[in-house]
Amino acid sequence: MTLIGQPITRREDPPLLTGRGEYVDDFAPEGTLHAFIVRSPLAHARITNVDVSAAREAPGVAAVFTAADLAERGVGPLAGAEGLPPGALNPVLPVLTSDKVLWAGQPVALVVAGTPEQAADAAEVVAVDYEDLPAVTAVLDAAAREAPRLHDSTGTNVAFRKRLTAGDAAAAFARAAYTVGQRMTSQRIAPVAMEPRGVLAYTAADGRLTIRLTTQRAHGARAMVAKLLGLAPDQVHVMAGDVGGGFGAKGWLYPDQVAVIAAARALGRPVKWIEERSESFTATTHGRDQVADLELAADADGRITAMRGTVHASFGAYFTANGPGSLLGRLGPMLPQAYRLEHFDVELVGVFANTTPIGPYRGAGRPEAAYFTERLVDMLAREMNADPVELRRRNFIPAAAFPYTTVTGLTYETGDYHAGLDLLLEKLNTTSTERLRLAHPGRLLGRGIATFVEPGGIVPRAPGPDGTVGDKATVTIGPDGKVTVAVGTSGHGQGHETAFAQLAADLLGVPYDDVTVVFGDTDTAPFGYGTFGSRSLAAGGTAIYHACQAALDAARRVDAPMPVAEAAARLGGISTDGSSGAPPETYASGAYGCDVAVDPDTGQVTLLRVVAVDDCGVLVNPLLVEGQVHGAVAQGVGQALTEQVSYDENGQPLSASLMDYAVPFAATLPRIESYSVVTPSTVNPLGVKGMGESGTIGVTPALVNAVMDALSAYGVRHLDMPLTPEKIWTAIRDSQTPAAPAG
Amino acid sequence: MEGVRVPAARELSVQLTVNGAPRAATVPARTLLVHFLRDHLRLTGTHVGCDTTQCGACTVALDGVAVKSCTVLAAQADGHEVTTIEGLAAATQDGGDPADDALDPVQRAFKDEHALQCGYCTPGMVMAVRQLLADHPDPTEDQVRHALSGNICRCTGYQNIVAAALRAAAGGTGTGTGTGREG
């Protein structure tokens, strides 16, 4: 019986369930020193003096590092982003700064002491003098000509403009029967992985710089460390170990981590730094933070013909290496979603502001694109007095049209959006809105849907150390028949050990329990780009597929056909490798629906139901797929209802702890009903598509559409997220339409 | 209590029972119980996820009742009993992972229901669910969700954690090492 499609429970679980996880903070080699980062409390200021003399004398302190100390050692700065349009601003980011601080939380000095308490105490006596400068935090304010300028040598905070055009949008709008336009915000939010970020660095017995890092990209981190510290990559060993969630924010190598690693080298002692949770709200990259002014045009038959407008995207004070890709490679090109529109004219504007740098966060551009477009489609339906379901059906790329190249030049390889929507409606309609109304007297009921397409499985085109592009996998079969699969992706909770073992065992025809999967350690895992952007099964899985095929080929070359384990015994072992190559991306899709009840007296939204239909191609392990849907939905619900990173007018963070930043709790969420449609991918031999982020992409617009449906009697057209009770109650109170009878 | 009162001290000798064994150390008075467990006793299964007593990743049982060990001083636990995640399943002879049937019923239910992904919140969740079932052996789904108001998970969306709690409840009331004294 094939293992593909089996809901096997995870082999990762026993150590994690019994307190034997190996997270960075669980390690403390003999003599470990502890670091504390002194950060700017101001959002925009010039540093006039840094005095660490008192800190250096504080009890237990081994050293205090400033920008000057790192400069002396030739450490840093971090290069900005990759893949920017020509002429873009791309400032370098200092590891520690002694010059200007551009966001509240920017690292200024590093204290290293015998215990974390001593380091924290000593940090309190580091004296930094600042000259306050006016700060700007909102993206449109920052883009304005008169805004306080962040990067001195530039004339503007606008880092780049990129216009995506196709067809003749102006003409399409001119002749349109219907147009709808709206300013919409995808607000700044924080990833809040349960494990805070950190790093432990030391020189191992073999002389190599050895780093335990909360990372999604072990090989990428190694390359970056080597570059920043002037070392050969083979002199650096990076281990991810167990990582407590990442959601995109643990892909970058941060300046604070670089400072700690440099300190470990300088002191010749292990140094460990673990972020405090409140610290993480200014120190760890945020997601989203865009304002879109977009319009749709449709003809008299309700065919959407064009989209145009502008998306302003904040990147915070500095680019991260992979930050702009979410806007340029994802958000912009994915705005057409599942629709056949032919005219497109959208300008993407990247902006700096005095806020924490923006990095990828679950969905990374795709939740935003789906949100903007699906809100507009609902508004268009309202404008036309049309059924939002029918309007989507009429405009979907039909199942027969795949592979389909969109107006923005992306090729969706397979899909069946009509089937997804049909299945969603079938499941949603098992409970009628009327029945819900009766079950929730006094409440405003609303139902909303959203559909989406989203890319996954990306293989970055940067070559690895061997000069080729692709994630690598190796398969080693011992003479005893035991198999070790090593791969260059880097799971951090997704269940890759289990899923890849299923895959390899199935391909090789060996027992599941005879397969061990390793990743995340640059010593034992071959090169890969890590895990992010829903890529691991498509890219890592493909590499494993090819390595297994090579092992089967090796077995076939022994004198007679025999199982691969026997061949390994005969040959004294088989060792092969494979690569993902450089395939195009996969395109998953989905249709999500939400039922909500709004309390008109308080504005409180209760999420009653979430129905999720996902097409992620072939399912290797449905249990893991569902788990990803649940978790991603929870994060999408958080953005829709409660999460917001906010700043006051001086750039001071207002939501810098879990007392203020509201992530969903168990009581916030209903049971999520998860279903599937399968259109296998044609761009990899497994037929799989990435889906780890789909829940965030589908549920946010579906939920907002549902709340707007609930408020439709009040004539409320649009409300920005998060849909807090006060916001909703105020909209009801201020509405021009007389109140609809409740219940 | 008779005898001479011990004056206020910045460093204290702390003695407690952890997972059934007597443990002692001399620590700064400001040492939080979670750091005592993790750094002094090297029981790293209890995790730190926040600094405002919200997330529950640090949940342990103190005298048989689930508490947040980040908001208890080691000094306050002096003379008391602590059970951590490491104290639940039967240890194996070679120190490896216990077989499924050696797991505490709540741990087993978590595995069967895929109630963990990154695993960071998991020890705290398991301890919280054990407390729930000790107090309410047959909880409704609503009760389960509200009983988790002190625990945050960012990976699972809670659904399978709730399923695991209900599964463990249905499978009986055994809680492995027992709940000890209750208030």
Place this chain on the structure above:
Amino acid sequence: MFPADFAYARARSLDDAFDLFDEAAAAGEEAKLIAGGQSLLPMMKLRLATPQVLIDLADVAELKRGQWTGSGHTIGALTTYRQLGRGRYVYRDGTPAPVNGAARLVDQIPALGDALAVLADPQVRARGTIGGAVAHGDPAADLPAVLLALDAELAIASRRGERAAALDGFLHGIYATDLAEDEIITHVRVRTAGAGGSAYEKFPHPASHLPLAGVCAVIRLRDGLIERAEVAVTGISPCPYRAREAERLLSGAPPAPDALAAAAARVTRQDGEEVSLLGDQHASGPYRAHLAEVLARRALATALDRARAATGEHATEERP
């Protein structure tokens, strides 16, 4: 995450605690009491409180002894929320035991049960104490609203002797109470007479779970009319308060929805003026005031239903 350095001592008795206070004062050091620590330790971890001496009251047996007086309960200050909820707040021979011959406190005072179900979370409830709830002076705390509505009285001890203080008037503002630095709350006395018709409604902040607004209502019926009512509000103002104008409107009123609504509409008035409203990025002042009115309507309706059930009448037909 790490508190500033301090010295710790565990008091074996009240006298020990007073001695420790004196020693700290003589050394010019700030001393604070710690009971459950669920309010104090979070502040110390953020270094918003930096006492140099911490006096742990956990072993002071006297603070755990409560008793049932027939018309009310005297609850030891060290009684945890968990113990209150489970009716285990009287200690005999050092171990907690159910109160003999008396119904559980949460059954006699349903508003208490309401509050305990939504207060903080189970782990914090296992450590946090009723004494701590009162002594801390948090503007957004659930239990003080219930205690205020029940005319709770505090028993306070110091080197100078014992005194009683009504909770009403004891809470002054944000983290400000009438408690002198060397005083210890030993017991909280709450009446149960007429507390059967009580309810607590809360609108929590989604991150902290603190009440953005919380209202406790207690109604007593006599001859088909509302004989008296108590309404206490928390979360919207620098300290929890009794809404006396609303109470006056209810006194003698017929137990009908419009009477409850009229009273609820006055719930943000105190001493003839609108109360000073808290407002921040989570909820503005005017919205909190609105929530207080909505919660007051709901708490009053539930309190009324319970009061009727206690006297055998039927529940209200309409729900505001």
